Amino acid sequence: MTASPRPDARPKLEGSAVFGMDLESPGMLWGALVPAPVAHGRLRSVDLAPARAIEGVVAIGAADLASLLPGSSGDPDRPVFPTDTVAYRNQPVAAVAAPTRELARQAARAVRVEVEPLPVVSDLEEIFPEWPGPSADSSPHVAAHVRAREGDVEAVFRTADTVVREVYRTSSVHQVALEPHACLAEVGDGKWRVRTSTQSPFGAREDIASLLGVPEESVVVEGTWVGGGFGGKGSALLEPYALLLARAAGRPVKLALGYREEFLLGRTTLPSVIRMETAVAHGRIVARRVRLLLDVGNALPGRDFATGFAIGFLLGPYATPAFEVEGYAVRTNKPAFGPHRAPFAPQCAFVLESHLDHVAREAGVDPGAFRAAHLWKEGDRTPLGQAVGPFGLAAAFEKARAIAARWRAEAGPDHGVGVAAGFWSTGTGAGGEVRLLLRPTGLTVVQGEREIGSGSVLAGVAAVAARCTGLPRDRVTVAYESTARAPFDSGVYGSRTTAVLGRAVEEATRMLFADLGRRLGLAEPVPRLAVAEDEVVVVAGTTRRPIREVLTEAERTGDGLVATGRHYGKGGTIDERKVEAGAFYPFTDFTGAAHVAEVSVDRGTGTVRVVRYAAVHDAGTIIDPASASAQIEGGVVMGLGTALTEEALWSEDGRLLNAGLLDYRIPTLGSVPPIEVTFVEGFSGAGPFGAKGLGEPPIIPVAAAVALAVRDATGAHVTELPLSSERVARALNLL
């Protein structure tokens, strides 16, 4: 329960908060995208004439880009409209705008697209039914290849007591934010302006500028309230089309996706096949081999981040003396792999935890004790050689095991309890800045992010500012400005927002206090602020000086009492000697999460129900407890979807079969168990006051915890996600 309501509660509860979908402008046209009718083919022609014949319709295609963007070449690897090949079904090949939404859809349907079909690759196992050999590097289907090693894994396997080899498969899942993508674009006075529902106004600006081939300063992005992002709104999707249409039409253009299109065009987590091999001797892991095949859809070769990133989570937070890890990013005819919440980490945790649990059982060791014995602690080195910083996962795991032991003792027949570990790293992105503005009424933090819902901006950043300055929370406001006026920030994603902006606030506070000290003629920067008689005062020793005293002068000679701070965090370093191919990523800090799931399994149908849940989190210093619990509850429930019911079903010809909420099932109110939340403290992170990012960790161990609970309940060992009732039924040998 919150002590005071969120600052954004009122507009959202009263219906006055304007989201991207709500944007409107006089004289605006509605846009629509023209989709490619097949998943792979040679584009023969795109005939816009039938659309243009409809009164009021503006239509643009590849042929119009030269006149719409004179002198620019855009990004040759990512053309706005394809000219040669269609790479995935529904790929936009043209765009139209019309006075009404319905007319725009009609116009889009009227465009005649001729494509000569080419063979479609929809399933990565079609390309690589077995683990690929060395020739895979030259395959056109491989977008990236990563490999790292330490020691001689094969030699160790030969002498180990137990070697366990398994294959796991995970499915594609979608972000499913409730608000579809939407934006409103207007072009004029040399500016490309767009108001949009985005997690990253500056990121969108950069993307738009790059795709259109125009200078960044000519692009102005203003974010609206965002109806959920979860990674899906972290980069530009619709904005370039809307801007081009606005340019062509000479009028504002509103472009919003229908919900089906959200699924069809969404860039998200795609399927994977993961081979895990682990050797154990005397109850310890002595060697591991990890082989990842990750479907990356239409990702560009050389621009993959997912594979090297994922490998880190498949190695996991466990001591591993010898290892071989290898991953291939495999291109298929689907939209490109894009970030989901904690991109691909829930799938990695499911695989890793399930595998190590199985390994322990095969080696005759208690699975919980086995994992606990290998968990990293501060001072250890990760397999890739990075020093582990303060890390509370071992402590969290111990707490979780204690909860699990209690629950198991109380559990009835066909009930089981599973414990799973997960870890994450507070993101940094390209860093961020804030501007502080101090007035007698209070402090305003000016920054470039919209609050997307987590509280990281409005609550988190405000809480940090209050703590840094000494002001009460209700005297701190976080203000949003568009990219034209706001200080740069990389975006609300990667669990980075409070941490990065918070550190920027710390620096800005130091600058502000130094400035105030000088203006007041003090020997040192002021130590803190307070409120007395309803105005902001500086507290220095026994004196209190209202800032009003120096404000007039500050406003006369400059912008008032302002200060800027920036933070460009850095990750640690990995030992590049272990890397043989591709890019791997160091961690910024080490955030732990250990979850406990109790399930009941219907032994007749294989149906799994989660009856209670506990989440133990190592989140460093908790900046805003209400947001922290809220993120955990939300993340756990989203994780339950990944665990049990969410999977995007793709046909052989590259069609997404369940593009809608009817057949892509996300958790509903009735599916939520009670969730107990606890924190382990004292392990500090990269954020201000030792905070660690909390937006993503909660989703990571969920599927793993549920899978292990199912195993505990029934012995059924499921090696695929989601744990559908049929997969469980098969693992129970019911069929």
Place this chain on the structure above:
Amino acid sequence: MPTPIVLTVNGQRRPLDRVPDSERLLDTIRWRLGLKGTKEGCRSGECGACTVLVDGVSTLSCLTLTHEVDGASLTTIEGVAADPVGRNVQEAFARAGALQCGYCTPGFVLALVGLLKERGADASTDELLTDLGGNLCRCTGYLSIARAVSLLQREGE
């Protein structure tokens, strides 16, 4: 030529004479009446974001033809505060922190107001939560919403 209709929206009489037969109530509310608080989510009856009250009864405005409700009295999120039940629901949601991005919030509020008007103090928290099963949320994980409902029922006693 479509026939003229009249809707009473949040207590205000709104005659509309150019609504096409095929228009959805959701679009009439958002684009003709300018009331954007009612949200467009899935537009297919699965998410509940578009829930409004028609003659006090909760309805999915995305699946309702505007002409079907000619003469009816509508309540949208902008008008719930006029009723103490509505105000209590908003207050309970604020106090329980039962929202994050806020996109599902108007739909939940209207659905809950509809249920409370239908069942009143009779309904248990569990029954209300079961009956809210048609409203989806992706951010909160629903527990804070459950706490808001629980708060309402406790304080209603």
Place this chain on the structure above:
Amino acid sequence: MPTAFTLVFPASVEAAIAELATGSPGEVVVLAGGTDLIFDLDAARSTARRVVSLRHLPWRTLDWNGPVLTVGSTLPLRSLEQDPEVAARHPGLLQAIRAVGGVPLRHRATLGGNLGRAAPASDLLPVLLALDAEVDLVGPHGSRTLSVDRFLVASRRTALASGELIRSVRFPEPRPSAYLWQRVRPEHDISQIAVAAARSPSDGRWRLAVGGIPPRVVRLPEAESLLRSAAPADSEIRFAAEEAAQRLSIAADRRASEEYRRHLVATLLERAVQSVVTSSDRSR
């Protein structure tokens, strides 16, 4: 996206029937609650030019005549759901109704609409079959009554003759019944497989129905005849359930394999019959 169509509001049954005569069944369609029709129009699965709203027809009714329940075809499901007599005497029907969408949807969705659509995955139809429900139809040539079993032909095809409307649905008697289902998302979803079992107190025979297997919801007469008493032995029940599952023509769908679906039918049927036996036991 919705095609442009004309919406008409006939004020009487005769006027409504006359409206239907103005075009072919695809061009002129009936609007009850609209929860399915609107969806079809948006997805361009319907190309209706004229939509006939039943809003003003006097069919939002619910009547008991002794044990017989007659429900008007345009009564919103929520009204049926909230009727205490229905809850008491037809608990299986209540369970099935609560499986349809959410409350706001049930404020508009109707029994008539659900029957008219004849979706293989409808949660209401198995129970209607198990209760031997009948549909009263009215059309240009007068009225007639058909069993629901006769009324349903195939997926989205019914025995409605040209110009006919569903006026009401009648349930001849309350029966101990059970309704079980399997869903991807257990708490709130359309069903993959749904099973209804009921036993008639008047003729002593069992009714078993299964939904979710195209082309339509079906009764299982052979299995029914294998259940020879009000409380068959466990082995008899299991045998009947397995027989029924074996006889059905089941294909895989994109969600589940053929073997699993068959297994579900057998499992759920067995449980449904057991449930009826148990609840009948308890009520003695």
